[in-house]
Amino acid sequence: MDSTPVGKDGTTPERRATQTTLARDGDSTVIAQARHLAAGFLTRVQSEHGLPVSRRAMDLTQLVVSELVTNARKYAPGLVLLDLRFPGGLVEIVVWDSYPVVPIVRAADAGRVGQHGLEIVMAVAQGFEGQREPVGKRITARLALADDPDGDISGRPPQ
Structure with missing residues (x-):
């Protein structure tokens, strides 16, 4: 018989530490709440799992949480859902909103004011995808938890 404690929500302590969710109306406080949740989640992953x-x-x-939640708040009315997961040595950031159009990265333009958030996310993420859902869309970004030992600041191979 397994003696692992199970919480009221049916999850084990390990499962709770490796995923967390924030669902909020897209009011002006959601971005700060999302950043705070991300910092707390990574602190728990580090302390409870001993991971760097x-x-x-x-x-x-x-930064990525802030950019993705800002875009959701800016373009989609209503609820914003942030899901943070820990699948191994990465943190997976998933943001859902009600706007069905999946964003595309625009060509770099030093003269453009604003609208560089997705460029920033793509520059620092090890993985990125946008997917339409039956209602709205889901954007997923994956980031390494540890610095690249070769010092590659983006974590991506040089191009």
């Missing part, structure tokens, strides 16, 4: 989470990974995770 670099300062850079913490900062980049909060």
Whole structure:
């Protein structure tokens, strides 16, 4: 018989530590709440699982969360859902909103004011995808928790 404690929600302590969710109306406080949730989640992953989470990974995770939640709040009315997961050595950031159009990265333009959020996310993420859902869309970004030992600041191979 398995003696692992199970919470009221049916999850084990390990499962609760490796995923967390925020569902909020897209009011002006949701971005700060999402950044705070991301920092707390990575702190728990680090302390409860003994995994390295670099300062850079913490900062980049909060940046990506901020950019994705900002876009959801800006373009989609109503609810914004943020789901943070830990599938191994990565943090997976999933943002759902009600707007069905999946964003595309625009060509770099130093003269353009604003609308660089997705470019930033793509520059720092190890993985990125946008997927239409029956209602709205889901955007997923994956970031490494530890710094690249070769010092590659983006975690991506040089191009």
